Amino acid sequence: xxxFSFEYFKPNxxxxxxxxLNGYGEDAVILAGGQSLIPLxxxxxxxxxxxxxxxxxxxxxxxxxxxxxxxxxxLTRHREIEKSDIIKSKYPILSKTVSLIGNPQIRNWGxxxxxxxxxxxxxxxxxxxxxxxxxxxxxxxxxxxxIDGDDLFLGYLTTSMEKTEILREVYIPEISPKMGWEFVExxxxxxxxxxxxxxxxxxxxxxxxxxxxxxxLGGVGSMPVRAKGAEEFLLDxxxxxxxxxxxxxxxxxEAEPESDIHASAKYRKEMVKVFVNRGLISALDRVRG
Amino acid sequence: MNLDGNFRFxxxxxxxxxxxxxxxxxxxxxxxxxxxxxKGENSYEAIVKIGxxxxxxxxxxxxxxxxIVTPSHYRLVGEGGGLSGFVKGEVTMDLEEESxxxxxxxxxxxxxxxxxxxxxxxxxxxVAKILTNQFFKDMEKELTKEESL
Amino acid sequence: xxxxxxxxxxxxxxxYEKEVEARKLLVDFIREDIGLTGTHIGCEHGQCGACTxxxxxxxxxSCLMFAVQADGAEILTVEGLAKDEKxxxxxxxxxENHGLQCGYCTPGVLMSSYVLLKENPQPSEEDIREGISGxxxxxxxxxxxxxxxxxxxxxxxxxxx
Numbered sequence: 131x132x133x134f135s136f137e138y139f140k141p142n143x144x145x146x147x148x149x150x151l152n153g154y155g156e157d158a159v160i161l162a163g164g165q166s167l168i169p170l171x172x173x174x175x176x177x178x179x180x181x182x183x184x185x186x187x188x189x190x191x192x193x194x195x196x197x198x199x200x201x202x203x204x205l206t207r208h209r210e211i212e213k214s215d216i217i218k219s220k221y222p223i224l225s226k227t228v229s230l231i232g233n234p235q236i237r238n239w240g241x242x243x244x245x246x247x248x249x250x251x252x253x254x255x256x257x258x259x260x261x262x263x264x265x266x267x268x269x270x271x272x273x274x275x276x277i278d279g280d281d282l283f284l285g286y287l288t289t290s291m292e293k294t295e296i297l298r299e300v301y302i303p304e305i306s307p308k309m310g311w312e313f314v315e316x317x318x319x320x321x322x323x324x325x326x327x328x329x330x331x332x333x334x335x336x337x338x339x340x341x342x343x344x345x346x347l348g349g350v351g352s353m354p355v356r357a358k359g360a361e362e363f364l365l366d367x368x369x370x371x372x373x374x375x376x377x378x379x380x381x382x383x384e385a386e387p388e389s390d391i392h393a394s395a396k397y398r399k400e401m402v403k404v405f406v407n408r409g410l411i412s413a414l415d416r417v418r419g
Numbered sequence: 420m421n422l423d424g425n426f427r428f429x430x431x432x433x434x435x436x437x438x439x440x441x442x443x444x445x446x447x448x449x450x451x452x453x454x455x456x457x458k459g460e461n462s463y464e465a466i467v468k469i470g471x472x473x474x475x476x477x478x479x480x481x482x483x484x485x486x487i488v489t490p491s492h493y494r495l496v497g498e499g500g501g502l503s504g505f506v507k508g509e510v511t512m513d514l515e516e517e518s519x520x521x522x523x524x525x526x527x528x529x530x531x532x533x534x535x536x537x538x539x540x541x542x543x544x545x546v547a548k549i550l551t552n553q554f555f556k557d558m559e560k561e562l563t564k565e566e567s568l
Numbered sequence: 569x570x571x572x573x574x575x576x577x578x579x580x581x582x583x584y585e586k587e588v589e590a591r592k593l594l595v596d597f598i599r600e601d602i603g604l605t606g607t608h609i610g611c612e613h614g615q616c617g618a619c620t621x622x623x624x625x626x627x628x629x630s631c632l633m634f635a636v637q638a639d640g641a642e643i644l645t646v647e648g649l650a651k652d653e654k655x656x657x658x659x660x661x662x663x664e665n666h667g668l669q670c671g672y673c674t675p676g677v678l679m680s681s682y683v684l685l686k687e688n689p690q691p692s693e694e695d696i697r698e699g700i701s702g703x704x705x706x707x708x709x710x711x712x713x714x715x716x717x718x719x720x721x722x723x724x725x726x727x728x729x
Contacts, residue, residue, distance in 0.1 A: 131612065138573060138590035138636050159473055161637075167473065168632045169613040172593070173534055175503055176473040181590065183637060209626075233702030234680065235617065238626040239633075249472075252541065285549060286542045287472035321701055323541065352545045388548075390541040 133171040140183045144269055144296060147184055151294045152271060154180040160296060161185070162205060162244035165236045190243070190298065195220065200302040204243025212237060221302065223311040223331065227258045230313065233321050243297040246282075249289050249353065252323040256283055257348030258313060260356050261329035264302045270295035283353035309333045309342070310417030312409045315349075316401050318392060324349040325393045326401040330409035332369070334417050340364045345377075345406060350387040350398055357381035360406065369414050378407040420508075420544055423526040426555040430562050432514050435521040436490035438562060439512065448557035450550045453477075461487070465499070471546060476503040476535070490514060504533025523555070575639040579604065580648030588635045594628075595619040597635035598645060606646040606675050610704070617703035620676035621645050627683040629702065646675035649682065657723035658682060658716075667716030669707035677703045681717050685724060691717070 141147040151158050157179035161167060170176035184190065190205035195216045202211065208228045211217055218225045231237055231245070231254050245255045246266060258264075259279040266277050268291050282289050291297065305311075315327035327348035335341040343364045345357040360381035367373050387398035428435045438444050442463060446455035451468040458464050461484040468477050480499020487493045491514050498507040508529030515522045531543060539546075572587040579602055586601050593612075598621065599605050610618035612631050619630040622644035649656035658681050661667070668674040677700060684691060684699035691699060696717045697710070705713060 132593065132596070133591045135570060135589070135591050137571060138634070140637075164632050164634075164637075165614065168634075169615075170474060172613045172631065173538060175476070175534060175538065177475065178473060181634075185637065233617075234683070234699060235620060235627045235629045235632075235702040236614075239628060285471075286546055287474065352542075352549065388545045390544060392541055 131172055131174050133168075134174060134177045136177075136179055136181050138181050138183065140186050142186060144184075144187055144190070144298065147182055147187065147296055148270060148294065150180070150182045151296070154182075156293065158182055160247075163207065163240040164244075165232070165240040166244065166248045166250070184296070193217065199304050200224075202242055202300045202302070204297045204299060205241050206243075208232075208237040208240045208242065208245070209234075211242065220307075221305055223262075223305070223313055223329065224258065224302070227254050227313045227329070230254055230315060230321075242300050246300060247289055247291060247297045249283050249285075249287050250323070251283075251286060251351060251353050252325075252327070252349040253354075254313070254315070254324065254327060254348065257324075257327050257346050257354040258329045259300070259302075260354050261331055261344040261346035262302045262305070263344065264300060266297050267299040267301065268295040269298045274298070276301075280356075285352040288353075305331065306333060308417065310413035310415065312412035312416070314405050314409050314412070316405060323392075326350060326387075326398055326405050328402075328405045328409040330406075330413040332364075332410070332413045332417060334369060338368055339366050340369050341366070345381060345409070347381065347385060347402060347406075350385045350402060352388075355385075357384055357406065359384045364410075369410070374407060374410045374414070377410060378403045381406045420529050420531055420547065421527070422529075422544060422547055422551070423524075424548070424551065426523045426525075426552075426559075427517070428521045428523065428559055428562060430521060430566060431519050432490050432516045432521045434562065434565075435523065436514055438558060439493075439514075439523075444558070444561055448554055448561060450553050450557075461485070469550065471542075474539070476501045478506075480506075500533070502534075504531060504535035506531045525551075573636045575636060577638050577641045577643065579643045580645060586635075590634060590636050592635045593631050594621075594633040594635045594638055595630035597638070598630060598643070601635070604645050604647050608672055608675055610672065610676075615704070616673070616676075617680065618673050618676040620679045620703060622679055622683055625683075625686075627680050627702070644679070644682075646678055649678060656682075657727060658685070658720040661720035661723055662713075662716040665712050665716040665719055667708065667712045673703055673705045673707075677705065677713060681720060684717070685721055689721060689725060691721060693718070 139150050159178035161181050161183045190203045192203040193214050194201040208231050211228045264279045270292055310332045312330045315324040329346040331344045333342045343361050345360050348354045360377040363380050364377050382399050382403035385402045387395045389395040442455050446452050454466040456464050463482045466479045478499050478501035482497035485494045494511050496509045506529055510527040513524040570589050574587050576585050598607050608618040610616035614629050614632045620627055621630045624641055680700050680703050696714050
């Protein structure tokens with residue numbers, strides 16, 4: 131189908147964009163990569179009256195490795211993140227995760243800001259953001275503010291951003307090179323939406339005990355979640371097959387997925403166990419390596 | 420799509436029943452309800468605007484109340500649709516007393532079709548649950564308001 | 569009167585100045601306003617890849633962009649592959665290796681292959697399959713498509729393009 135009619139704006143800078151959002155309110159939507167928005171518009175599921183195209187705002191596209199963390203501008207394309215050498219070396223989990231997004235065309239145009247503010251519960255980047263303890267910087271009428279990943283996702287396609295705010299930057303705190311990591315997902319066909327996805331980061335102290343672990347789950351509810359019970363269980367414990375299996379069980383029990391045409395809730399719960407298991411084993415491998 | 424659930428109201432059953440039978444109250448609490456009109460004995464027409472984020476649509480439908488057993492049981496049978504899809508189904512409502520509180524047990528069976536069912540399948544039951552909970556929470560808010568008057 | 573927006577862009581080396589409705593999809597602009605119907609519409613919501621073109625050097629599903637966004641852009645469509653009546657090595661390779669049956673997905677596949685081989689002149693089979701993962705083919709089962717792309721990479725290398 132063809133989309134409904136709308137008026138189109140292409141602001142030169144972020145202030146103009148915000149002022150347009152304010153002016154047109156509820157019926158205005160930001161257009162970045164368009165890889166999620168335009169399909170919805172073509173299917174007429176979304177019918178915004180005003181489109182604010184932010185692709186001209188070049189200063190929203192950057193990858194900055196600063197002391198203590200990584201700052202990525204909202205308009206940075208998945209492809210740019212995939213190809214970034216600094217991210218490959220210092221944040222390899224991010225490199226792998228974006229390479230799993232969609233397909234080459236989608237990665238060429240889709241943006242990190244768009245993906246995160248779209249908040250699809252099966253989306254790879256929202257799930258990863260939680261595991262990375264990342265946060266976003268948004269700009270609106272009241273100026274700029276930061277939102278922690280934990281406070282950002284509220285439900286299906288819904289974030290705690292105001293309607294008149296624009297996501298400007300994604301910030302990821304430094305990851306120690308000693309940290310093991312993995313991102314795995316279960317899809318029906320390669321590149322489909324994840325039925326279950328798991329992000330794991332883990333580090334082990336000199337005594338062989340886990341001193342930091344993050345396990346984030348996607349596709350198991352209306353938003354990505356951290357498997358807090360499984361994380362608590364693993365802290366201060368030796369990481370081996372037994373503790374990994376137990377952690378995977380706990381994560382599976384905590385998860386409350388819905389059934390749909392792609393997979394039943396029961397199957398998803400079982401897959402949480404399988405994929406948390408795989409994620410932890412792989413992360414452990416990387417720690418040793 | 421089969422969904423069911425319970426909701427506990429801090430009010431006696433007679434009161435909760437009256438609320439559920441009151442179309443003005445339903446209109447107020449039904450998420451996105453723009454219009455709820457009585458079209459006959461126990462039969463209504465409604466227009467609702469529902470949406471999550473950018474996905475918004477307007478749906479119109481008819482609902483009938485059947486098998487009414489005051490104050491404990493009734494069945495809602497309805498169908499509706501909009502540009503993005505259609506729905507046909509029924510909900511059985513059972514109101515149980517628990518001392519001075521009421522537990523509403525609801526059970527729904529629905530067929531959903533059209534675009535929203537195809538493309539939105541993986542979010543449908545989750546969104547339905549969220550909207551249902553919102554409805555019950557709003558009913559509770561209104562009940563509490565009335566209690567304190 | 570629906571509002572129209574002026575755009576100026578280059579398609580296969582030729583410059584065009586047109587006026588479009590905001591909601592006009594780039595794929596429809598290419599097919600209707602420019603008259604290049606080689607680019608196909610399969611699903612119209614970004615799943616099948618039949619509408620893939622090269623936009624400022626990057627592969628793009630042209631049903632996922634509005635024409636009005638393409639102001640100032642350089643676009644290459646399947647019609648722009650052959651030069652002076654001679655097939656592009658990728659087209660030759662697809663022809664020789666039976667890399668198409670009904671041909672509906674083919675323009676999109678060719679454009680994805682074009683970009684893939686520009687970025688990765690010696691792709692492995694895995695690279696190739698990843699490279700065309702945004703294009704769905706209902707006829708071939710992809711085997712001959714992969715073969716064709718592998719052949720194409722050799723041809724291009726041989727021709728020193």
